[in-house]
Amino acid sequence: MAVFPVSRVPVVNVASVPQRSPLRYPGGKTWLIPHIREWLGQTTPEILIEPFAGGAIVSLTAVMEDLVSAAIMIELDRDVAAFWRAALDEGATLQDWLRQFDPTHERLRDLERTPPATVAEHGWRTLVLNRTRRGGVLAPGASFSRNGENGRGVLSRWYPDTLARRLAAIEPYAEAERLVFAEGDGMKLLPPLLYGWEQNAAVFLDPPYTAAGGKRAGSRLYAHATIDHARLFALMAERDANFLMTYDAAPEIIDLVRAYGFHAAELSMKNGHHNMLSELVITPEPLFA
Numbered sequence: 166m167a168v169f170p171v172s173r174v175p176v177v178n179v180a181s182v183p184q185r186s187p188l189r190y191p192g193g194k195t196w197l198i199p200h201i202r203e204w205l206g207q208t209t210p211e212i213l214i215e216p217f218a219g220g221a222i223v224s225l226t227a228v229m230e231d232l233v234s235a236a237i238m239i240e241l242d243r244d245v246a247a248f249w250r251a252a253l254d255e256g257a258t259l260q261d262w263l264r265q266f267d268p269t270h271e272r273l274r275d276l277e278r279t280p281p282a283t284v285a286e287h288g289w290r291t292l293v294l295n296r297t298r299r300g301g302v303l304a305p306g307a308s309f310s311r312n313g314e315n316g317r318g319v320l321s322r323w324y325p326d327t328l329a330r331r332l333a334a335i336e337p338y339a340e341a342e343r344l345v346f347a348e349g350d351g352m353k354l355l356p357p358l359l360y361g362w363e364q365n366a367a368v369f370l371d372p373p374y375t376a377a378g379g380k381r382a383g384s385r386l387y388a389h390a391t392i393d394h395a396r397l398f399a400l401m402a403e404r405d406a407n408f409l410m411t412y413d414a415a416p417e418i419i420d421l422v423r424a425y426g427f428h429a430a431e432l433s434m435k436n437g438h439h440n441m442l443s444e445l446v447i448t449p450e451p452l453f454a
């Protein structure tokens with residue numbers, strides 16, 4: 166049974182949400198976009214801060230749908246960070262390489278083994294490995310897709326034209342500095358950013374989370390999988406921030422929501438393995454219940 170009220174916003178009809186991120190992300194948040202539209206539509210902030218960006222689907226959507234003027238994406242993982250730096254600064258190069266690359270096993274192994282010499286090469290390597298490894302997992306030692314994912318092995322998520330189109334769509338927003346990226350620790354960068362923007366900022370938080378004995382093996386999915394969740398809640402409360410966060414409905418998180426007097430709405434959905442999984446959408450005011 167749900168601990169919090171069930172969200173009145175329906176779990177997404179995936180077709181109503183354009184896929185804008187070139188990265189496929191374990192725990193990606195396409196399902197959440199209708200909540201994001203409503204949240205940013207009601208509170209109309211100038212700027213969105215996404216401190217745990219990953220595939221950054223929320224920042225991309227918020228800017229491209231004109232829900233905010235600009236978004237700041239932050240990511241600690243070096244490989245993911247290199248991808249965003251390359252996508253924002255050298256999108257045209259990545260698009261060229263997408264059109265030329267033939268993802269044979271040999272070329273993929275080569276790419277995996279060769280240390281990248283430039284940001285563009287590093288970002289390219291991240292993109293290719295993300296699209297060809299099983300489950301999009303970038304963490305060291307992840308294997309390439311074999312027969313699963315519609316029997317096409319490494320090619321099952323390799324759509325060069327689609328990926329080039331997504332990169333091209335990002336370019337004008339990067340040029341206009343409406344999409345900005347910073348590599349670093351979101352926990353450290355968030356306080357000064359909030360201080361600067363105060364009530365003009367909205368913060369979207371999708372931190373890496375592994376519930377004890379968790380359903381989602383966060384530590385295998387992301388190279389960086391530990392943050393101090395209690396500190397994050399405390400920070401949001403102290404700054405009276407306009408935020409929306411998502412978490413698994415784990416007992417530790419339920420306690421934190423209650424301790425800080427935040428509001429949560431619950432959504433049940435199937436994860437990649439067809440298990441039901443409850444997700445919480447947490448906000449300072451009751452928005453979705």
Ligand SMILES: C[S@@+](CC[C@H](N)C(=O)[O-])C[C@H]1O[C@@H](n2cnc3c(N)ncnc32)[C@H](O)[C@@H]1O
Pocket residue numbers: 190191192193194195216217218219220221222223239240241242245349350351352371372373374387388389390391392
């Ligand atoms: C749950 S994922 C975000 C997924 C994203 N919402 C999406 O839809 O693609 C969490 C991300 O936070 C990153 N991360 C972990 N610790 C971090 C930190 N201290 N600062 C910034 N990013 C961090 C991880 O590398 C991972 O990419």
